[in-house]
Amino acid sequence: PEHLVMPDLRGLTLDEASGRLDGLPVTVSDIRSEADRRLPFGEILRQTPAFGTRIPGGSAVALVVNNPETGLVMPAKSLTALTWIPVDVPEGFSNRHLRVVTDVFGLDLDYINTYVKPGKNINLLIPGGIKTKIRIFIDHRLVAVKTIDPWNSDTTSESWTGHFYTGDYLWE
Missing domain, CATH: 2.60.40.2560 (Immunoglobulin-like)
Known part of the structure; x- marks a missing residue:
């Protein structure tokens, strides 16, 4: 199976992160919100797998996005909708x-x-x-x-x- 190194998505918007993942053999499986008023809303705070991790093709990626409200879930299909x-x-x-x-x-x-x-x-x-x-x-x-x-x-x-x-x- 094909392996790749997970890119750094922290600090990007969802649109920018989607563009960075486009063409890679990964899928966004989970997008959750968390509030951090020190950073711009819409910015990715964390990702799993972490930046630099060697992952097999077909891996699922989970993202935590800065939002005024914590605990919300966005359908992954929203990224390309x-x-x-x-x-x-x-x-x-x-x-x-x-x-x-x-x-x-x-x-x-x-x-x-x-x-x-x-x-x-x-x-x-x-x-x-x-x-x-x-x-x-x-x-x-x-x-x-x-x-x-x-x-x-x-x-x-x-x-x-x-x-x-x-x-x-x-x-x-």
Whole structure:
């Protein structure tokens, strides 16, 4: 069997750690949270097997991630998951200004900021493994806010990623 030396994942975000493990013959089996207010949230605090350990291919890797709440469990599939959110732009006579702002790690990023044809359906793909707050604006009016939290399965299940309406109906 193929052996490898376990890379150092401490101090990386889950996304960075997932990238570092991508292509290696290992699987992430367990992701747990622990609170350490001295370090940035989202940073990996510990890993098993430890950095530098020689491990056989196919080994399972467990991660402990810094989070405000201790004792939470994140499904390993969240690392590679994408959340699909369809946005229906309301009908009208002229193009609508659509702005989607994502808040990741307290940093607002414009996901979309453009004019679109009325009645058009826009599909958003939001990466998993990162707590993300999504704000949808149509014609400079906030029409919906939603938080995707990989530590909370209620916000990553298919039950709420169904159809996302803006305009007359707010996303529930």
